[in-house]
Amino acid sequence: MKRSICIFILSILIGPAYAHGPDTVKVGAYVISVHDINFHDKEYTIRFWLWFLYNSPKFDFEKQLDIPNAKSIDQPQIIVDSIDHNAWVLMKMKCTMKESWSVGDFPFDSQHLHVQIENTLFDKNELVFKPDLTGSRYEKEITIDGWKIINFSVSTLTNDYETGFGDYRLPKQYTEFATFNVDMDIEGDAWGLFMKIFIGMYIAFLIATISFAVPPPELEPRFGLPVGGLFAAVGNKYIIDSLLPETSQFTLVDTLHTITFLSIFAILVVSAMAFNLHENGREEASLRVNKVGTWLVVSVYIATNLLFIVMAIN
Numbered sequence: 001m002k003r004s005i006c007i008f009i010l011s012i013l014i015g016p017a018y019a020h021g022p023d024t025v026k027v028g029a030y031v032i033s034v035h036d037i038n039f040h041d042k043e044y045t046i047r048f049w050l051w052f053l054y055n056s057p058k059f060d061f062e063k064q065l066d067i068p069n070a071k072s073i074d075q076p077q078i079i080v081d082s083i084d085h086n087a088w089v090l091m092k093m094k095c096t097m098k099e100s101w102s103v104g105d106f107p108f109d110s111q112h113l114h115v116q117i118e119n120t121l122f123d124k125n126e127l128v129f130k131p132d133l134t135g136s137r138y139e140k141e142i143t144i145d146g147w148k149i150i151n152f153s154v155s156t157l158t159n160d161y162e163t164g165f166g167d168y169r170l171p172k173q174y175t176e177f178a179t180f181n182v183d184m185d186i187e188g189d190a191w192g193l194f195m196k197i198f199i200g201m202y203i204a205f206l207i208a209t210i211s212f213a214v215p216p217p218e219l220e221p222r223f224g225l226p227v228g229g230l231f232a233a234v235g236n237k238y239i240i241d242s243l244l245p246e247t248s249q250f251t252l253v254d255t256l257h258t259i260t261f262l263s264i265f266a267i268l269v270v271s272a273m274a275f276n277l278h279e280n281g282r283e284e285a286s287l288r289v290n291k292v293g294t295w296l297v298v299s300v301y302i303a304t305n306l307l308f309i310v311m312a313i314n
Helices: 002-014 016-020 190-213 219-241 252-279 283-313
Strands: 023-038 043-054 070-073 077-083 086-098 110-119 127-131 147-161 175-188
Touching: 023 110, 023 147, 023 175, 043 110, 086 110, 110 147, 127 147, 127 175, 175 190, 190 219, 190 252, 190 283, 219 252, 252 283
Parallel strands: 023 127
Antiparallel strands: 023 043, 043 086, 070 086, 077 086, 110 175, 147 175
16 A cells, blocks of 8 residues: 555656656668669668557657658658557658768778667657567668668667757756667679779779880870870879768778879889980880889789778778
């Protein structure tokens, strides 16, 4: 009897939400498609079904749904029904998501896609999510141009906010909201993409190396071909940079282009040395410098490219 009275008094003092604990909402997701992956604008578009099962009348996910890491959310198609006296809300979503792409080893890196779902009104003291692990999955026929899904999972966590949102009664300006998370790892067709973006750079280097086949006294082709190759490599670098997000990180793209720039500069140095020796009447030394320089520049270029590519893959 005394215990019942204590529980009754406790429920009056701290409220029913805290006395009885938070309400549980079962939630799941079925991903229909992922498309419009845009590295430069740091975004992609995802379409998915989202459902909620709950028995508390205070929840209204038609108006209370929030996806904090979305750039924009299209008006969802909503079906409201009931299952075993529980409210059942089914929503067809289309969102443009923000994403911080990992491009350090591009195109040999995988990307992580994350969708975070919250209720805008009720914190974790009043609402917690329970993931529908059985029903949550992705469409097996889903196609992402140039990519494939290598991992998929759903989970529930909490999102911390360092604020009370104006509620000065809180002892600490800190609130936590339950989150339902959809996570996917995608992996691209690395070698196909690698050849597409770097073929221009390698052709530029090959054009520059043709100058080694020209006799040292021929100034115009000896210096014109490497300079032309250098401009072509720089142009290729600008094209790739326009596709990738801005980053202070020195990426694989930066590394391989820098090696190409330095190698073309080395070709010009070899040509200058060979020409100077020829002008001083040292024809044999000139040809020897040209031959050694050819093998040295080409072999170092190939070796350094392979080294950094292998490092990126691993």
